[in-house]
Amino acid sequence: MEGYCEICHKWRTLEHHHVYGNGFRNKSEQYGAVVEICRECHDDLHHRHPAKYKWLKREWQDKLMAWNEWTEEDFIREFGRNYLL
Numbered sequence: 001m002e003g004y005c006e007i008c009h010k011w012r013t014l015e016h017h018h019v020y021g022n023g024f025r026n027k028s029e030q031y032g033a034v035v036e037i038c039r040e041c042h043d044d045l046h047h048r049h050p051a052k053y054k055w056l057k058r059e060w061q062d063k064l065m066a067w068n069e070w071t072e073e074d075f076i077r078e079f080g081r082n083y084l085l
């Protein structure tokens with residue numbers, strides 16, 4: 001699928017990225033915390049500069065808390081930790 005990468009905003013072939021990985025992939029899917037990004041950003045995020053992308057998890061914690069009317073404790077219950085700290 002082609003479209004605008006949600007990180008660099010370039011028109012590219014897109015890949016799914018689960019915002020919260022490992023044990024939280026299914027929950028990311030369930031709550032819609034999946035972004036469409038290009039191969040370059042995806043590689044960067046997983047392999048080259050993961051620390052640069054902490055904002056993505058923070059941003060999505062904000063969104064999920066707003067959409068679901070969760071407190072920070074609710075978020076931690078679902079996703080294991082608080083990324084806002």
Ligand SMILES: [Zn+2]
Nearest residue numbers: 005008038041
């Ligand atoms: Zn990109």
Ligand SMILES: [Zn+2]
Nearest residue numbers: 016017018042
């Ligand atoms: Zn990914």
